[in-house]
Amino acid sequence: MINKTIWIINEYAGSPYHGMEFRHYYLGKEFIKLGYNVTIISSRYSHLFKNLPLKGKEIIDGIKYIWLKTINYGNAHNKKRVLKWFIFMFKCFFLPFKLKKPDIIIVSPIAPFPILPACVLSKFYKAKLIFEVKDIWPLTLIEIGGYSKNQPFIKLMSWFEKFALKKSDIIVSNLPNYGEYLKDIKINRDFFWISNGVDLDEINQIEPLSENILNKIPKNKFIVGYIGTIGVANALDSFLKSMEYISNKNIVFVLIGDGQEKKKLSKIFIHPNIIFIESILKKQVQSALSFFDVCFIGWKKKDLYKYGTSANKIFDYMYSVKPILHSINTKDDLIVKAKCGISVEAENPKAIAEGILNFYNMSKEEREKMGQNGKRYLLAHFTYEKLAKKYIELF
Missing domain, CATH: 3.40.50.2000 (Glycogen Phosphorylase B;)
Incomplete structure (x- = not known):
C-alpha cells in the first residue's frame, strides 16, 4: 500500500455532480485505485458549474474535495473573476489548517496565481511540486482575448507564469508541443506530456x-x-x-x-x-x-x-x-x-x-x-x- 497523499489545486476542478472541469476528478479516481490519497482544492463558485457545492468539504467517489469560498462572478467575462483568482490564491495559504500533509502537490490553474501558495506549502511540507499547464496564460488572453502583452496585468500574470516554470520540481502539460513554447520564452526545462482522455466507466x-x-x-x-x-x-x-x-x-x-x-x-x-x-x-x-x-x-x-x-x-x-x-x-x-x-x-x-x-x-x-x-x-x-x-x- 503506497498511502501517499496528493493535493490537486485547481479552482475550476469539478465533478460529475457539479459540472466541468473533469480532468482531475478522473485522474483522482485512478490515483486512488493505485493506492494514493487524493484531495482536490477548488472554488465553491465556477461559471462552468451546473450545481454549486453546498458544503466546504465533501467526499466524492473517494476523493476529498475542499471547496474554498470565493465570490460569485456570473459569467467568464465578468471582471469580478479576476478578484476571485486572488481570493482563491490567498485562501490557499491557509490549507495547512485543513488538510493532511501532502507528499505531492499538483497545481493546475488557469491564471497562474495559485503557484505562490503552492510553492510555499511544498517547501513547508517538503512535498514535490508539479506545475500543470492546461491552457497557456497569459498567451491565451493576448491572442484570443486581444490584450496587449504590455498591459500591466498581463505583465503580472507573465511574471507568475515564469515563476511557476522556474520554481516547480516538474512541469506537466496536456499540450503535446508545450516544449516549443518553453523554448520560445527561453525557459530551459523539460516537460512531461500527459493528455486529456476518457473515463471508460x-x-x-x-x-x-x-x-x-x-x-x-x-x-x-x-x-x-x-x-x-x-x-x-x-x-x-x-x-x-x-x-x-x-x-x-x-x-x-x-x-x-x-x-x-x-x-x-x-x-x-x-x-x-x-x-x-x-x-x-x-x-x-x-x-x-x-x-x-x-x-x-x-x-x-x-x-x-x-x-x-x-x-x-x-x-x-x-x-x-x-x-x-x-x-x-x-x-x-x-x-x-x-x-x-x-x-x-x-x-x-x-x-x-x-x-x-x-x-x-x-x-x-x-x-x-x-x-x-x-x-x-x-x-x-x-x-x-x-x-x-x-x-x-x-x-
Missing part, C-alpha cells in the same frame, strides 16, 4: 436523447456535426461559412451546444441546412454522435495552437467511431497520428468545405475505417487509467 453510461432533440436532427442526410461550447476559440464561423462552397443539399451541419457566440452565429448563418440545437447532458453525447457522419472541430489561426490542443470533444469523437474533420495549424496533429480523419488549414472555409466533400465522396467503409482507427488509438493511449499510471511515474 463514465463514457459507457450512455443515455438516449430526448424526443425534442431527436426531432431536430434531420433523417436521411449526411450530417457534419459539432458538439460543445459555441465560443470564439473553435472558429465555428469559418465552419459555417464553408456551407457557401457546398451545393449538395444532402449535406447538413448540426451544432449542439450553447455559448457566447451562439446567438450571433445563429442570426448570421440562416440556412436550411444549418441547424442549431441546445446543449445536452454529458451522458447523451455518444447518443448524439451516433447520428453524425463526420465530426468537426476547429481552431483559430493563431500561434497559440502551434503548441497543440487537448480538447475533450476530440476524445469523445474518437470513442464514437466517427471520422473527424480537424481545422487547425499545428505540427503535432492527433487526427493525423491516429489516421482517424482529415486535417485542413485553420479558419479556411474553402478548405473545410473541400474536407467535407472528400468525406462525402468516400465510401462508407473508408469512413468507418477512419473511425475505427480513432477508437483503437484512443483506447491504446488516452484512457485515464493509462494516463494516471503515466502520471505517477513522475512521483
